[in-house]
Amino acid sequence: MSELSEDDRAAVSELRGAVMRLSRRLRHQRVDESLSPTEMAVLATLARCGSATPGELARKEHVQPPSMTRIVAMLEAKGLVHREPHPEDRRQVVVSRTEQADAMLAESRVKRNAWLAQLAEGLTDEERAVLREAAPVLEKLAHL
Template structure:
């Protein structure tokens, strides 16, 4: 029986809701440079996973294929991603983040981190330490699904 089993579904639900609210509020406060939430998810995915086809992007984000196509078109017109021929299928293309796209994603993350750092200043030192200790655990949880 793991920890998640002992805290119950309600506590897990509250944690999920809190994480979503925190993420959304950081993105709003940091201003993502005109990049929408789906575009941001696509850019982050391409930066982490590497070149991908539209269908893969739609499955990973997750969103519909038309939504993924729309996000890709917007990012492509901004020069944040580009297409290349798929080496395994000459009829298809793969999408990849450009250097400019990776830099934009890093800038957005830095902006969110600055907002979070300001908010952390309102907490007690022991609370800040506990949150810092939770970071690696949250990363492990995020990567467990991959």
């Protein structure tokens, strides 16, 4: 693997800062203010990856299992997830999203997309073209 040039390292640093600022601003475009960013992330993980045990969710969200147990309990109390016995290991449970969670996530996506689209209106045609080309690259980075 080749080492990054000084220009590439500077670009990576600039990208990191920009992505963090944009991410922070996006997190504030929430439909349900009663949910923490971590709770929203758990619901998004369930939407993206499907049902999972609390342990699997803890690993995916990089939190300790006892913390995930509390998060799942709060989401369940809000009617956003339900727990069922694990089909192969009755000592465990499987967490799934509810229709209410799916509706909230869909509404949240619409709100965040509208907010981003409004920001994109302030870009030039050339900047929007760069953004269209950059989107797949950013998606790839997010999954490496």
